[in-house]
Amino acid sequence: MPAVLILGGLLAYPLLLGVWLSLTNSVLGTPGEFVGLKNYVDLVSDPVYRGAALFSIAYTFFAEIGKVSLGLILALIVNQKFLGYRLARAVMLMPYVAPTVLSALAWLWLFDPQFSAISWLLMKFHLIHSPINFIGSPLHAQISVIVVNIWRGLPYFAIGYLAGLQGINKDLLEAAAIDGASAWQSFWRITWPLLLPVTTILVSFSAIFTLTDFQLIWTITRGGPTDATQVFTTLAYQRAITGGSLGQGAAVAISPIVLMIVFAWFVVRSVREDRATV
């Protein structure tokens, strides 16, 4: 079957080849020699790699928290029927649909140290006195790329939660209201527990791709300033493609796989449970 050929040739084979490359000292154009775990040992004592690993995890952690909370709130809003709710549901997906690199370019321009429109607005309201250097200092840059990641991913969570909310039996909420439960109580006691399976699947799935995000960070900061926003993928790109050390780069790219397997396990398990219940 053609699918087996394409998947085997262009997916399974590269995956194994990647593992092999990470065990060699290959540079662009030469096959290199087997060096065992040397690349991985080198990475452990490499401060840039350690910083990138740490920031990848922090980036994923904070972005997922933001996407879950803001996505859920948005879903709760558009789950109600109000004038223009259909339009709101359609338009809210735009950040997710638009090509990330192109919208990241708009963010880069919004983050301009001198001419940022966000700074202009905040100064107009006298919240700040001088323009914010959004991507100039390490901490600012880290916060900025996390915010953009939340911006891009929250529509996906909102759609997922919206589907989850519509699957909740209305009788349960009505019964709770009759028994005198406040909206706050029925949310935490009924809605949120029922949304937990959806949350697990959304977070695990999104975490796999947030942990290996490339385009957003590469467009906005290129991993800078001073490697502050370096993540697994940007570092792998720099080591392997810009620097030419394929072996080193492959080791960087493959290193988050343990975390990804954990998330993948959650996704596969949830999908299987889903199959069993439907």
Add this chain to the structure above:
Amino acid sequence: MSRTRALRIYIPLAFYAVFLLLPFYWMLVTAFKENQELLVTPNPFLIYHWTVEHVVNLLTQTRYLTWFGNTLLLSLGATLLSVAVSYITAYAIIRLRFPGSRTFGTAIFLAYIVPPAILFIPLATVLIQLHWFDKLWALVPIYATFLIPFCTWVLIGFLKSVPRELEEAARVDGASNLLIMWRIIFPIAIPGVITTAIFSFTLSWNEYLYALVYMSSPENKTVSVGMTSELISGDVFQWGQLMAGALIGIIPALLAYFFFAEYYVAGMSGSLKD
């Protein structure tokens, strides 16, 4: 309208609208603003002097149109290949029930969650060996590696809901497997096919990493890659031109989405459900 309703719905919604739409609005105002006004203006959110200069320069003095054409061809090619292969595969998994078809289904799902970020380095060496480096069409099978698992998974979900009786009736009437697959089941699976096609097209249109690494000549680049590597040179950013390019570059993805919004949302939920 009651005040609580405004408080509970429209005010938070307004905050979301500002946050979610800000970059798009910013592209729009920047693309049609005179250069001088980009830096000195009483209010950056308004346009005082309109101009189409940025758009004209982008289309006449850069390779933007070539990149746009490349991305379009590439996305259509990858979509066509992936949807066709996926339909056949999904049909085989669902209807033929060959031994191990269930395991194969799970393997497909796993393949779909392997991110390109861990494959781009080894794939680069494969492309060099095949002498496919810097060849635009090479991206068609490359994109198929992430599109086929996705499309197959979604199509499996769709094909499951097609009643078996339909097929059995056709078989009793003497129809061959091939005839059943294309003449009987395919027309019913069209919503699923459209869903996967829309998704494949937008995913290909948005792809960046593979195109960035594997295409080096300026005339072989895609919109996203060309914009970030050729239009940004040094520290001087032509923001008017860049935002004009971003604005035009998001249109095909948005058109595909807005015309087929229901299919698109079905694909988003179908991608995780079975």
